[in-house]
Amino acid sequence: MSKIPFNNFKEEYSSQKKEIDQAVQRVLESGWFILGNETKLFEEEFAKYIGTKYCVGVASGTEAIALSLMAIGIKAGDQVITTNMTAFPTITGIMQAGAVPVVVDIHENSALIKVSEIENKITAKTKAILPVHIYGQSCDMDEIKQIGIKYNIEIIEDCAQSTGTTYKENKTGTFGSCAAFSFYPTKNLGAYGDAGAITTNNKDYYEKLLKLRNYGQGKRYYHDEKGINSRIDELQAAILRSKLKFIDIRNNRRREIAKIYKSELKNIKFIYENPYGKSNYHLFPIKIQDRNLFSDYLNKKGIANLIHYPIPINKQKAFVGQKTEKFTNTEKFTKEILSIPIYPELSEKEINYIIETINEFSLKSSKIKSL
Ligand SMILES: Cc1ncc(COP(=O)(O)O)c(C=O)c1O
Structure with a gap:
């Protein structure tokens, strides 16, 4: 028996080669590499797949978290409650937005955030709860949403590991004010480089996110927000469109x-x-x-x-x-x-x-x- 790797990207590519090669070629021949037709179509198709009104393609899952927090108006020093057992980039994203991460213990058997301990961590500075759907299992979103409603705190989902996971009748990514996805190559829907996305049903956040990922730019040369450069590129968007089918x-x-x-x-x-x-x-x-x-x-x-x-x-x-x-x-x-x-x-x-x-x-x- 030859060695069994942790992932096998070569075999995955072989099985989808025709579609992926066509996607790459389409972009190269189009001569358009950033914020073009492939990004627009991927955003539409991914929003439809998850079940939200909107999707914004960004450069990574980490920045999807940072941008989601920026969209809801996080300010320096605001606190964001999350789990003590996650991939560190969850924390990197919170810190990138200028917020202070506050962690909560996990349920000992599921490893998901211990919902009963979230309330103990809420202070006047808490602006968001950021549950992580770790390993691809969903957190208990009804319970977490109830806490959000009770304290008027927004929920941002970390769906980096949970593309296609369901909670009751719906997919993860439909429950928070915004949800952050990663398409890092090892993820279930993986790009051939770094990429991420944010899903939301909130039109105001959607419109703000379109600016925030693009230097805060609304109309060309008009910068309305203090944004960053965090765009998904056309090659990754096209590759992800073909992989989304599988x-x-x-x-x-x-x-x-x-x-x-x-x-x-x-x-x-x-x-x-x-x-x-x-x-x-x-x-x-x-x-x-x-x-x-x-x-x-x-x-x-x-x-x-x-x-x-x-x-x-x-x-x-x-x-x-x-x-x-x-x-x-x-x-x-x-x-x-x-x-x-x-x-x-x-x-x-x-x-x-x-x-x-x-x-x-x-x-x-x-x-x-x-x-
Ligand atoms: C739970 C979790 N959150 C956030 C991220 C960040 O995603 P990315 O690597 O695309 O920045 C990852 C992946 O590394 C992750 O597993």
């Missing part, structure tokens, strides 16, 4: 693989899945005793694996607040978790090899523990 098939394949893992892997703890939603299985983290030993074992057996994430946000050097606060669930979680490959191109043979290899370790290690 997203549901690909997410469903991830769901099938997750189902197989859950029924075949022994002595492994899975992430608790809330019955209110359908994950897109961006990642498949498992919990196992002797995590570091297990990781070395998988590497030796040629199975790529990663830790999402090894360090709680409040323990990161670049995060200045809440250094001494105790986040029991996050701390425990970051020590136990390990992600195994779940990309749609995995063959049956590779899936079986992953299962057999893991079971060999997990059954043996539990025997050792029980002796």
Whole structure:
């Protein structure tokens, strides 16, 4: 068995080569590279797919977060409440907007933000709650929205990992004032470079975002807002348009693989899945005793694996607040978790090899523990 990587972009490209090559060629031949027809069409198609009125293509998921906060009028020193267990760029985006991130512990089994602790963190300076749909599972948006309504605080969703995930009847990205998506290559809908988008149903925010991503420019040479340069480019927009056609098939394949893992892997703890939603299985983290030993074992057996994430946000050097606060669930979680490959191109043979290899370790290690 040759090495099993964590993602397989070459195979993904081969299976969609014709469409993607045509998309790239269309842009090169058009001679138009920034804010053209492909961007406009991608924004329309992505908004339709998610189920919002508007979409604005931007340069990355990080800037989608920063721009969303700028659109709702965040000012320097305003506080934004988010989770202590996320990819650090969630925090980077908050800080880029000039806001102060405030973190909350996670539910110990799902790793999603612990909703019951959000209210404890609300102050007069809180301007937004930013739930992260981590690993592709949805946060409990009804409960979070209720808190937003009660305190008159806006909700911005971090959907970087949750393209195609549902919460009850709707997709993530439809619940907040704005929602930030990442199309970093490893994401379920991945570009061939950096790219991101913001979805919203709010016309005022939409119109402001169109300016904010383009130096604050409304009409050419007229700068109405203090904006930045954060545009999706035509090549990425065209590539994403062709890949968007396959997203549901690909997410469903991830769901099938997750189902197989859950029924075949022994002595492994899975992430608790809330019955209110359908994950897109961006990642498949498992919990196992002797995590570091297990990781070395998988590497030796040629199975790529990663830790999402090894360090709680409040323990990161670049995060200045809440250094001494105790986040029991996050701390425990970051020590136990390990992600195994779940990309749609995995063959049956590779899936079986992953299962057999893991079971060999997990059954043996539990025997050792029980002796
Ligand atoms: C949860 C989360 N938020 C934000 C981001 C930022 O996205 P990007 O890498 O496109 O800036 C990422 C991806 O890295 C992410 O996983």
